[in-house]
Amino acid sequence: MEGVEVAKTTNGTSSQLSNDEDVDMANAPPTTVLDEGVASDEPVGSPEIKIKEVSEVKLEDIFAGVDSDEDDDEEFPGRPEREDRDQSSSPGSPREVGSSVKASDPELMRSFYQRLFPWRYLFQWLNHSPTPTDDFKHREFAFTLRNDAYLRYQAFASSDLLRKDVLRLMPSRFEIGPVYSANPRDRKMFQGSAAFRPLSKELCFDIDLTDYDDVRTCCGKANICNKCWQFITMAIKVVDVALRDDFGFKHILWIYSGRRGAHAWVCDKKARTMDDLKRRVIAGYLEVVRGGAQSGKKVNLRRPLHPHLTRSLDILKTHFQDDVLEAQDPWRSPEQSEKLLQLLPDKELIESLRKKWDSSPERASTSKWADIDAVAKASTSKNFDSKALLDAKQDIVLEYTYPRLDIEVSKKLNHLLKSPFVVHPGTGRVCVPIDTRSLDDFDPLGVPTVQSLIREIDAWTDDSDKQSQQDWEKTSLKPYIDYFRSFVMTLMKDERDVRVKREHDEDQPDSLEF
Amino acid sequence: MKRQDFNRIDAKRRNVVDHRKKQFADPTYKEAQYSHRLNFYATPPTAEITLEQFEQWAIDRLRILAELEACSFRNKTLSETALHMKPLLDKYMPLDANSSSSTQLVAERQKDHYSHFILRLAFSSTEDLRRRFSRVETMLFRLRLSADDMRERAAFVQGLNLDWDPVPEDELRQFAAELAAVSFGYGKKAQQARDEETWCKVDWGRVPDLVESRRVFLRAGKAYVPFREQQSMVVAEFTTRLERALELTARALPRLDEDDRLTPILNHLSKNFVAPDSNYTGGSTAVEGAEITARNMDNLVQHFPMCMSSMHRILRRDAKLKHFGRLQYSLFLKGIGLSLEECLLFWRQGFSKLTDDEFNKEYRYNVRHVYGDVGGDSNRRGGGYSPYSCQKILTEHPPGPGETHGCPYRHFNMENLTSLLQSSGISDRAVLQGVKEDKDNQKFHMACNRQPLLPPLLWWWLVA
Numbered sequence: 016m017e018g019v020e021v022a023k024t025t026n027g028t029s030s031q032l033s034n035d036e037d038v039d040m041a042n043a044p045p046t047t048v049l050d051e052g053v054a055s056d057e058p059v060g061s062p063e064i065k066i067k068e069v070s071e072v073k074l075e076d077i078f079a080g081v082d083s084d085e086d087d088d089e090e091f092p093g094r095p096e097r098e099d100r101d102q103s104s105s106p107g108s109p110r111e112v113g114s115s116v117k118a119s120d121p122e123l124m125r126s127f128y129q130r131l132f133p134w135r136y137l138f139q140w141l142n143h144s145p146t147p148t149d150d151f152k153h154r155e156f157a158f159t160l161r162n163d164a165y166l167r168y169q170a171f172a173s174s175d176l177l178r179k180d181v182l183r184l185m186p187s188r189f190e191i192g193p194v195y196s197a198n199p200r201d202r203k204m205f206q207g208s209a210a211f212r213p214l215s216k217e218l219c220f221d222i223d224l225t226d227y228d229d230v231r232t233c234c235g236k237a238n239i240c241n242k243c244w245q246f247i248t249m250a251i252k253v254v255d256v257a258l259r260d261d262f263g264f265k266h267i268l269w270i271y272s273g274r275r276g277a278h279a280w281v282c283d284k285k286a287r288t289m290d291d292l293k294r295r296v297i298a299g300y301l302e303v304v305r306g307g308a309q310s311g312k313k314v315n316l317r318r319p320l321h322p323h324l325t326r327s328l329d330i331l332k333t334h335f336q337d338d339v340l341e342a343q344d345p346w347r348s349p350e351q352s353e354k355l356l357q358l359l360p361d362k363e364l365i366e367s368l369r370k371k372w373d374s375s376p377e378r379a380s381t382s383k384w385a386d387i388d389a390v391a392k393a394s395t396s397k398n399f400d401s402k403a404l405l406d407a408k409q410d411i412v413l414e415y416t417y418p419r420l421d422i423e424v425s426k427k428l429n430h431l432l433k434s435p436f437v438v439h440p441g442t443g444r445v446c447v448p449i450d451t452r453s454l455d456d457f458d459p460l461g462v463p464t465v466q467s468l469i470r471e472i473d474a475w476t477d478d479s480d481k482q483s484q485q486d487w488e489k490t491s492l493k494p495y496i497d498y499f500r501s502f503v504m505t506l507m508k509d510e511r512d513v514r515v516k517r518e519h520d521e522d523q524p525d526s527l528e529f
Numbered sequence: 530m531k532r533q534d535f536n537r538i539d540a541k542r543r544n545v546v547d548h549r550k551k552q553f554a555d556p557t558y559k560e561a562q563y564s565h566r567l568n569f570y571a572t573p574p575t576a577e578i579t580l581e582q583f584e585q586w587a588i589d590r591l592r593i594l595a596e597l598e599a600c601s602f603r604n605k606t607l608s609e610t611a612l613h614m615k616p617l618l619d620k621y622m623p624l625d626a627n628s629s630s631s632t633q634l635v636a637e638r639q640k641d642h643y644s645h646f647i648l649r650l651a652f653s654s655t656e657d658l659r660r661r662f663s664r665v666e667t668m669l670f671r672l673r674l675s676a677d678d679m680r681e682r683a684a685f686v687q688g689l690n691l692d693w694d695p696v697p698e699d700e701l702r703q704f705a706a707e708l709a710a711v712s713f714g715y716g717k718k719a720q721q722a723r724d725e726e727t728w729c730k731v732d733w734g735r736v737p738d739l740v741e742s743r744r745v746f747l748r749a750g751k752a753y754v755p756f757r758e759q760q761s762m763v764v765a766e767f768t769t770r771l772e773r774a775l776e777l778t779a780r781a782l783p784r785l786d787e788d789d790r791l792t793p794i795l796n797h798l799s800k801n802f803v804a805p806d807s808n809y810t811g812g813s814t815a816v817e818g819a820e821i822t823a824r825n826m827d828n829l830v831q832h833f834p835m836c837m838s839s840m841h842r843i844l845r846r847d848a849k850l851k852h853f854g855r856l857q858y859s860l861f862l863k864g865i866g867l868s869l870e871e872c873l874l875f876w877r878q879g880f881s882k883l884t885d886d887e888f889n890k891e892y893r894y895n896v897r898h899v900y901g902d903v904g905g906d907s908n909r910r911g912g913g914y915s916p917y918s919c920q921k922i923l924t925e926h927p928p929g930p931g932e933t934h935g936c937p938y939r940h941f942n943m944e945n946l947t948s949l950l951q952s953s954g955i956s957d958r959a960v961l962q963g964v965k966e967d968k969d970n971q972k973f974h975m976a977c978n979r980q981p982l983l984p985p986l987l988w989w990w991l992v993a
Binding site: 260261262263264285289292293295296297299300319320321322323324325 | 710715733734746747751
């Protein structure tokens with residue numbers, strides 16, 4: 016049974032299940048009642064895992080009742096008993112978190128998902144209402160298990176069931192897909208007919224710093240620092256304002272991707288029900304930087320500039336000065352400055368600049384940028400096209416600062432994207448929401464890691480009653496979860512208002528009483 | 530649907546029974562009013578026409594549509610197509626404007642109206658046919674719309690009632706700069722144009738291509754569209770309505786009980802919707818020294834288009850060719866008039882390393898299938914598949930590793946293409962440079978046409 020085998024290295028059962036169950040020693044296949052109920056029948060690690068679904072709903076339902084009585088409002092029960100702290104520990108008690116513990120350590124992940132992950136708010140975010148609707152029940156989830164197997168088309172009737180499955184399977188990450196026209200687990204019943212198809216999903220955007228490798232000098236590949244993070248800040252500013260002002264979207268959630276980028280989830284109902292064509296249109300509207308390594312000048316815009324581009328230039332020009340010219344200094348060396356010269360239009364100007372820079376190597380980019388205008392002004396050529404130069408400079412600013420989006424993520428309705436609040440297995444950081452009101456203060460290197468969070472819980476010594484306090488309130492995850500909660504509340508209120516208004520309107524013709 | 534029996538009296542209709550009065554009785558169907566040259570084809574025709582008119586009008590329209598489709602495959606621009614189509618349209622389907630003093634207005638428009646609906650019947654049965662029909666009808670509509678006179682076009686669009694909101698005054702003032710910038714450019718002239726233009730405000734989703742290419746100003750989910758861009762919205766609306774109507778027609782088709790009159794005509798029409806024709810007969814037009822035989826093949830290869838000659842080269846080199854290469858090449862050979870026996874001989878000689886038995890077992894059946902000698906009813910009836918058009922070769926099924934089919938101008942990278950051209954004797958710098966430019970601009974047809982040998986498209990005319 017694949018679910019069981021994957022969980023082999025964890026310490027037996029989650030204590031969320033009934034207290035009557037056996038506590039298993041490590042390495043013995045657990046024999047919980049739940050697992051016996053699992054109907055999966057493929058061998059461990061077989062490639063078929065990808066397509067087989069695990070049907071476990073029925074027993075879950077039985078236990079669901081039992082659980083909620085125990086937990087009630089206590090979805091993340093605190094752990095009063097702390098005496099036992101050794102490795103082969105009793106169920107559920109957190110380990111002493113040493114600095115050598117990897118983020119992907121199963122025990123840590125389990126504690127995180129058990130006690131810190133905001134299941135209820137995630138559910139409400141996807142469900143758009145407090146009681147389960149098809150938006151959640153027919154929503155696809157995909158789990159990446161720790162043996163790299165990929166389980167698609169998982170669906171759950173409630174947040175508790177989702178949580179249970181995650182704790183049982185302990186995926187290294189899980190992703191959210193579209194809402195289908197029927198329960199994804201039942202898809203085989205439709206024999207591939209059009210009756211089973213994706214209906215809606217949030218509009219998503221993905222910005223990854225590796226797409227900026229040709230313009231960032233401080234880091235490369237998987238590394239990031241506060242200097243190159245500014246590219247993401249710039250991107251968020253430009254995309255966010257375009258989505259709000261131009262397209263009229265109101266509920267936009269930006270999530271840190273855990274290592275070197277950010278995702279956007281546009282949750283307005285209008286956005287969720289858009290078809291592939293419309294998504295491609297929005298992605299095309301926002302796309303400016305085009306071309307791969309061999310393409311030469313990547314930004315070639317028609318003039319006059321569209322208002323979106325003039326607005327973007329306005330937002331980006333100070334960033335260009337501070338974050339690109341000064342912080343990145345992209346044109347210091349002769350080869351690098353050659354790249355800059357290739358983007359300019361006037362041959363004479365290029366020649367003069369090249370001569371000037373050859374004679375003063377390692378001149379700072381800020382100076383080189385200023386040189387362009389200085390040398391141009393001094394130019395004696397009568398055919399000098401100053402407009403062309405201005406346009407080229409604008410194109411260069413955009414090439415170095417404008418958002419580089421991964422268009423594939425946005426184009427298709429059925430694309431799967433990593434869920435918020437998942438732990439990034441490589442860095443241990445939690446994929447937290449980015450508060451756009453304090454965008455410039457966001458520090459990716461200061462995002463809590465799963466190790467630090469568990470340590471914070473352990474260190475919590477407040478001794479007032481606080482059984483009712485959620486675990487995450489004791490940690491630095493609190494502000495992020497608070498932000499997420501208020502976002503979700505606003506979203507739900509909006510949807511509820513629309514529903515109520517519609518019902519109200521429908522009632523109107525009947526209410527002509529005197 | 531009841532069979533039309535002229536003697537039958539339908540109780541639901543007002544019938545003039547007296548045979549002397551019948552010929553002069555008022556028609557019981559409303560005559561269609563054709564107030565505009567253009568037509569959204571919303572209402573089906575109701576009057577009676579003869580079977581000859583039925584067939585002839587449909588064939589004329591089909592000629593136009595097939596030619597339009599060919600123009601699109603050759604990547605002609607709108608103006609080139611308009612130029613090309615003008616003589617044909619004037620001959621087969623003229624449509625004069627209201628302002629002209631033609632007496633034939635109603636007749637022309639009726640022909641246009643009816644032929645469209647007849648072809649709808651013929652082309653709604655399969656999804657492929659529907660897609661092609663709606664695509665080519667949209668092209669025709671767009672062509673006619675752009676050729677239309679400004680005032681008449683405005684009147685037509687007005688009559689459509691497509692519910693576009695005009696932009697209120699205060700917004701016009703607020704966004705004056707942006708509107709000018711997006712739609713007209715810089716300076717005084719642009720501003721003037723903006724002021725004179727009529728603007729309307731629609732949901733951005735209704736003008737997807739304008740939004741995607743940033744050619745329209747957006748605010749709060751609404752697009753501010755100048756009148757001249759409304760053309761693309763009208764065309765988009767046309768396409769949507771047509772596609773919906775075609776689906777409904779497809780569903781209603783089985784209930785049509787016209788097996789002896791209309792159905793044969795409709796079937797004939799849908800089969801002929803190909804350019805060029807897929808019926809190939811033996812080449813009786815062979816020129817001395819250039820007979821199309823297996824023996825002569827190596828001489829003829831130099832005249833073949835690059836895709837075919839490259840496959841020939843590989844066949845000679847390796848004594849074998851993978852399936853899709855054989856398919857594409859055999860269809861071409863059939864197209865230029867190679868008979869089945871000669872073709873079998875050609876492949877037998879090509880696969881020189883095999884024994885007779887092996888060849889017969891693995892490859893013989895395939896060649897025969899291509900010629901329609903074996904296979905299902907439709908395959909045999911139609912003489913096998915038709916040779917692939919450039920469009921098909923360019924867009925469908927790109928070659929994978931080890932495969933040889935496809936279009937070299939598209940599927941080869943620049944170096945391989947250059948060496949291929951040079952090894953076939955083309956070393957003229959100008960030609961190679963031209964080919965490179967065409968490839969960069971994705972104009973693969975033009976690149977192929979630069980071959981200083983017989984242009985490939987002429988082949989089709991050669992064999993007809």
